Amino acid sequence: MSDTPLKNIYLYTRYERFWHWLQATLILILLVTGFEVNGTISLLGFETAVRIHNVTGITWLIAFAFFAFWVFTTGEWKQYIPTTRKMIAVVRYYGYGIFRGESHPVPKRKEAKHNPLQRLTYLSLAALLLPLQMLTGILYWSYNSWAEYGLGGLSLSSVALVHTALAFAILSFFIVHVYMTTTGHTILAHTKAMITGWETVPEDEHVEEWEKKAV
Known part of the structure; x- marks a missing residue:
């Protein structure tokens, strides 16, 4: 890794860490x-799996609603505003520069916790992938009431297919996310930050104008 001087900053609140680990557990x-x-x-066993899956799904839905409320009431939604500035540099870093010990082109800051690639990924996940997965799960769960709700024209097999495909997409994200946690200045640095709240970042305090505008 780069020899740039490092310092610790308090980056993740207790609620962020609680939500992160709760969601990870529920998704697993x-x-x-x-x-x-x-x-x-x-x-x-099938029956036990169905019962646990249903209860966990409802728990996840409720927890996600609280997370959405927290994001909008605290102003943290600004952390997810997408930007293309330095996107190519970040992609190049993860595909090439990281293996040469180069410094990250967009270090974490309190004002900008996520780099451009993370912003786009997390926004797509939270605003599209997860809600769609929850919606198809609710449809699957309420199949016996479709006619009552005027949804008799839906195809159960199609809903099940979409729900399963989204599950594989979430699994893929989960695997990549776990790998990315090992790319800090030490293999466990990012994991430790999500436990303690303290992240190790370069000593330089500079924050670019696009980062300020994005938050």
């Missing part, structure tokens, strides 16, 4: 039980 449970319901694996 949903993936395991969901794949069992789908017949991909056999671990808990």
Whole structure:
């Protein structure tokens, strides 16, 4: 890694850390039980997997609603405003520069916790992928009431296919996300930051104008 002097800053609040680990746990449970319901694996038994999957899904939906409320009432939504500034530099860094020990082109700051690639990824996840997964899950769960709700024209197999495809997309994100946590100045630096709240960043305090405008 780069020899740039480092310092510690308090970057993640208690609620952010709580939400991060809660969501990670809920997603893992949903993936395991969901794949069992789908017949991909056999671990808990079908009925038990269905029951746990349903309860966990409802818990996730409620927790996600609280997260959305927190994001908009605290102003943290500004952290997710997408930008293309330095996007190519960030992509180049993760694809090439990181293996040569180069410094990250967009270091974390309190004013800008996420780099351009993270902003786009997290926004797509929170505003599109997860809500769609929850919607298809609710539709799947309420199948017996479709006619009552005027949804008789829906295809159960299509809803199930979309729900499963989104599950694989979330699994892919989860794997990449775990890998990315190992790319700090030490292999466990980012994980430790999400436990303690303190992130290690370059000593330079400089924040570019686009970062200020984005938040």
